[in-house]
Amino acid sequence: MRELLFKSYYNRPFTCSSCGGNLIFKGVGEYHCEMCSAIEYDDYGKVRRYLEEHSGANVSQIEQATGVSRKSIQQMVKEERFDVTQDSRISLYCERCHQKIQTGRFCSKCELEYNRELEERNRSVRNIKMEGIGMGSEAKDNKGAKRFERH
Numbered sequence: 001m002r003e004l005l006f007k008s009y010y011n012r013p014f015t016c017s018s019c020g021g022n023l024i025f026k027g028v029g030e031y032h033c034e035m036c037s038a039i040e041y042d043d044y045g046k047v048r049r050y051l052e053e054h055s056g057a058n059v060s061q062i063e064q065a066t067g068v069s070r071k072s073i074q075q076m077v078k079e080e081r082f083d084v085t086q087d088s089r090i091s092l093y094c095e096r097c098h099q100k101i102q103t104g105r106f107c108s109k110c111e112l113e114y115n116r117e118l119e120e121r122n123r124s125v126r127n128i129k130m131e132g133i134g135m136g137s138e139a140k141d142n143k144g145a146k147r148f149e150r151h
């Protein structure tokens with residue numbers, strides 16, 4: 001269970017360290033405070049940010065500079081979020097098609113599709129809620145009804 005949490009969150013920050021406001025996920029390990037717009041990073045964001053400026057860094061250099069544990073860094077490498085090769089250069093791969101990318105989580109094509117899917121899902125969830133008002137408790141069996149899916 002600890003591994004599962006670790007895998008999805010990388011010590012995700014939830015509250016702003018300067019004002020205590022809620023942090024909103026902005027992508028690639030970056031979070032913005034909705035109150036004071038401060039920027040915070042999770043472990044992935046810290047490592048990624050460091051590597052943008054020090055692309056040849058090896059694991060111990062990353063560990064020292066970011067304070068993220070060696071174990072976490074190696075876990076990220078294992079998940080192919082970063083790739084540490086012989087000369088300690090680190091590459092990024094698209095999380096969907098695994099093609100090599102320069103920055104972020106997805107290649108530009110997948111990022112577009114990913115955001116479209118998110119928007120679509122958000123839209124259909126809202127539709128269900130609206131339709132649900134006049135329809136009693138049973139939601140109609142439509143394309144966006146994934147939330148109500150049964151086995």
Ligand SMILES: [Zn+2]
Nearest residue numbers: 016019033036
């Ligand atoms: Zn704040």
Ligand SMILES: [Zn+2]
Nearest residue numbers: 094097107110
């Ligand atoms: Zn891709």
